[in-house]
Amino acid sequence: MKIEKMIFATGNEGKMREVRMILGDLGAEILSLKEAGIQAEAEENGTTFEENAVIKAKEIMEKTGALVLADDSGLEVDALNGEPGIYSARYMGHETSYHIKNKNLIERLEGKTGEERSARFVCAIAACFPDGRVLTTRGTMEGQIGYEEKGENGFGYDPIFYLPEYQCYSGELPLEEKNKLSHRGKALRLMKEQLEAL
Ligand SMILES: O=c1[nH]c(=O)c2ncn([C@@H]3O[C@H](COP(=O)(O)OP(=O)(O)OP(=O)(O)O)[C@@H](O)[C@H]3O)c2[nH]1
Ligand SMILES: [Mg+2]
Incomplete structure (x- = not known):
């Protein structure tokens, strides 16, 4: 089935840039919420990334009757029992800058080194079809919380997410490299x- 058009239900411009680059070769028109002129109202009250991704996609699918995809994602820090996890966007309040959130996470890991600083980014993608079908997928990226903020790329927690294998921060990666x-x-x-495959 050739997909002509979809809505990607996010208000996060950083996500949207990555989504466009990665899904570009599907050849479908991809509209953000802003471009579709829709406001998301559903509460992200699921208990998993997948549940929240489905909540966001389903709400907009029901409003529009279109194929709708959504992303729910976050940062899990092992030494903090997986915090901020599904609450990553809301951590310390929605209005708090990432500079402050990032500094706070670094402070909370004071005294920890190497593997004790392990963390991962998690992303669940949901697709909700007008006929009721739902698909979900998940991806993760393993790394560590660094000791400082580095890099101007990406968004959110990228400047403190260190990738030991590549010896750089996620915030230092050009978008094409981060997407890989x-x-x-x-x-x-x-x-x-x-x-x-549909
Ligand atoms: O540095 C980062 N690089 C990433 O690649 C990344 N992916 C997720 N996150 C964090 O997790 C929250 C998602 O929360 P979230 O899924 O509710 O999204 P959101 O509220 O920003 O937008 P929406 O899609 O819900 O409209 C984001 O805001 C960020 O704090 C990231 N941080
Ligand atoms: Mg959100």
Whole structure:
């Protein structure tokens, strides 16, 4: 089935840039919420990334009757029992800057070194079809919380997410490189395969 058009239900411009680059070769028109002129109202009250991704996609699918995809993602820090996890966007309040959130996470890991600083980004992608079908995929990217903020690329927690294998911070990666390694890149490529197989 050739997909002509979809809505990607996010208000996060950083995500949207990555989504466009990764799903570009599907050849479908991809509208953000803003471009579709829709406001999301559903509460992200699920208990998992997948549940929240489905909540966001389903709400907009029901409003529009279109194929709608959504992303729910976050940062899990092992030494903090997986915090901030599904609450990553809301951590310390929605209005708090990432500079402050990032500084706070670094402070909370004071005294920890190497593997004790392990963390991962998680991304769940949901696709909700007007006929009720739902697909979900998940991708992760393993790393560590660094000791400082580095890099101007990406968004959110990228400046403190250190990738030991590549000896750099996620915030230092050009977008194409981040997309090759990232939680979102992996989850979106799995979704793309499933959509292409329909
Ligand atoms: O540095 C980062 N690089 C990433 O690649 C990344 N992916 C997720 N996150 C964090 O997790 C929250 C998602 O929360 P979230 O899924 O509710 O999204 P959101 O509220 O920003 O937008 P929406 O899609 O819900 O409209 C984001 O805001 C960020 O704090 C990331 N941080
Ligand atoms: Mg959100």
